[in-house]
Amino acid sequence: MANFPKDFLFGVATSSYQIEGAVNEDGRTPSIWDTFSKIKGKTYNGDTGDIACDHYHRYKEDIGILKEIGVKAYRFSIAWPRIYPEKGKFNQKGMDFYKKLIDELLKNNIKPVATIYHWDLPQWAGDLGGWLNRDSIYWYSEYSQKLFKEIGDVVPMWITHNEPWCASILSYGIGEHAPGHKDYREALIAAHHILLSHGEAVKIFRDMNIKESQIGITLNLTPAYPATEKEEDYLAAKYADGFSNRWFLDPIFKGKYPVDMIELYKKEIGEFDFIKNEDLGIISQPIDFLGINFYSRSIVKYDENSLIKGEAVEGPGKKTDMGWEISPESLYDLLKRIDKEYTNMPIYITENGAAFKDIVNKDEVHDQERIEYVKEHLKYAIKFIEDGGNLKGYFLWSLLDNFEWAYGYSKRFGIVYVDFETQKRILKDSAIWYKEVINKNLIDN
Numbered sequence: 553m554a555n556f557p558k559d560f561l562f563g564v565a566t567s568s569y570q571i572e573g574a575v576n577e578d579g580r581t582p583s584i585w586d587t588f589s590k591i592k593g594k595t596y597n598g599d600t601g602d603i604a605c606d607h608y609h610r611y612k613e614d615i616g617i618l619k620e621i622g623v624k625a626y627r628f629s630i631a632w633p634r635i636y637p638e639k640g641k642f643n644q645k646g647m648d649f650y651k652k653l654i655d656e657l658l659k660n661n662i663k664p665v666a667t668i669y670h671w672d673l674p675q676w677a678g679d680l681g682g683w684l685n686r687d688s689i690y691w692y693s694e695y696s697q698k699l700f701k702e703i704g705d706v707v708p709m710w711i712t713h714n715e716p717w718c719a720s721i722l723s724y725g726i727g728e729h730a731p732g733h734k735d736y737r738e739a740l741i742a743a744h745h746i747l748l749s750h751g752e753a754v755k756i757f758r759d760m761n762i763k764e765s766q767i768g769i770t771l772n773l774t775p776a777y778p779a780t781e782k783e784e785d786y787l788a789a790k791y792a793d794g795f796s797n798r799w800f801l802d803p804i805f806k807g808k809y810p811v812d813m814i815e816l817y818k819k820e821i822g823e824f825d826f827i828k829n830e831d832l833g834i835i836s837q838p839i840d841f842l843g844i845n846f847y848s849r850s851i852v853k854y855d856e857n858s859l860i861k862g863e864a865v866e867g868p869g870k871k872t873d874m875g876w877e878i879s880p881e882s883l884y885d886l887l888k889r890i891d892k893e894y895t896n897m898p899i900y901i902t903e904n905g906a907a908f909k910d911i912v913n914k915d916e917v918h919d920q921e922r923i924e925y926v927k928e929h930l931k932y933a934i935k936f937i938e939d940g941g942n943l944k945g946y947f948l949w950s951l952l953d954n955f956e957w958a959y960g961y962s963k964r965f966g967i968v969y970v971d972f973e974t975q976k977r978i979l980k981d982s983a984i985w986y987k988e989v990i991n992k993n994l995i996d997n
């Protein structure tokens with residue numbers, strides 16, 4: 553048996569484009585994901601977020617499920633295209649949806665945790681170059697300042713960005729996510745502007761002196777391990793760590809980009825002329841907490857021909873339906889590393905969870921694999937806390953089965969099953985198990 557601290561914050565997480573639907577309602581205009589998902593071949597089966605979980609209309613029912621499970625907090629994201637459907641034009645109806653959502657959460661004694669940006673950039677911004685345009689910093693500042701003014705007094709935890717790595721590298725470099733570009737210089741320019749917009753939003757938040765509220769950022773961090781004891785594989789692991797982790801951790805916590813990665817990238821992308829003198833000082837504005845999204849680790853072997861001198865090799869552990877190795881001990885390694893090398897400010901695991909092939913049988917879903925995945929990761933979370941680690945909460949990804957980006961509806965991460973034909977919700981065994989963990993504040997072995 554392993555106990556959590558009495559004030560440990562148990563939650564679940566979702567994001568706007570993945571659950572809301574209602575893409576043309578109350579003044580919302582398209583995001584880059586509305587556009588991208590309609591391009592043939594970009595998403596599994598041509599799936600889009602047009603309807604998703606119809607959460608825009610069913611939010612009261614879904615908050616009722618949160619209450620039933622007993623979560624203490626709910627991490628959701630705000631759809632920028634509902635708030636500013638056109639450049640510079642605020643949409644009160646879009647804001648009113650989130651005010652109603654937050655009111656319903658507070659009525660049920662659930663702490664709202666708002667992610668300002670979870671990848672659904674308004675298409676009007678995309679048309680102006682998106683995150684490649686340094687003006688994106690000003691568009692984002694206007695957006696975040698309006699949110700702080702409208703709901704700053706009822707949202708105790710703000711997350712500026714969800715996974716800058718995905719919003720830049722995966723989206724402008726690898727091309728798997730919207731807008732689907734494959735240009736590594738673009739990816740680093742986008743990453744820089746996203747980080748800069750984070751710093752500017754933190755400055756605005758501080759200047760507004762919003763009481764009883766904290767601000768942070770969520771990074772997806774993937775510990776990298778060498779495939780063998782060969783020196784070249786250790787080098788490959790170092791570069792993989794720079795690619796996934798240090799490129800974002802260092803500017804935020806050390807006020808500089810990692811030199812080894814700058815040297816490595818310079819050959820490919822040329823000069824870093826998009827970085828202005830004052831930028832790193834803005835990016836490294838002090839924050840109140842770090843959000844970490846952890847799912848798995850990477851194992852790498854040296855590869856002379858790859859940009860980052862390495863390629864991933866399959867790990868020995870069991871895999872989830874995403875093909876990601878289940879490696880809960882790597883979460884512990886990661887947390888210890890962050891604590892030792894970066895910060896001992898409060899950390900929240902803002903996403904952790906797994907996709908498995910769920911089968912409905914007489915309105916039940918026996919997802920024991922998901923229970924085991926979450927249980928093992930929570931055990932290592934407790935181990936870190938028992939070491940003195942400043943881990944303050946855990947948000948399970950996700951509340952509902954939802955639109956899994958390029959995988960569409962083919963991958964189910966929810967602890968609540970969604971029948972997308974009928975929109976019926978069915979609590980999986982994992983939801984019942986999580987309810988018990990929260991209620992008892994401990995993990996049974």
Ligand SMILES: OC[C@@H]1[C@@H](O)[C@H](O)[C@@H](O)c2nc(CNc3ccccc3)cn21
Nearest residue numbers: 567714715718772845847903949956965
């Ligand atoms: O893939 C599951 C979730 C996804 O639904 C969330 O919107 C997103 O925040 C999220 N991030 C990761 C981890 N990072 C990642 C790495 C490669 C591709 C996609 C996501 C997993 N997830």
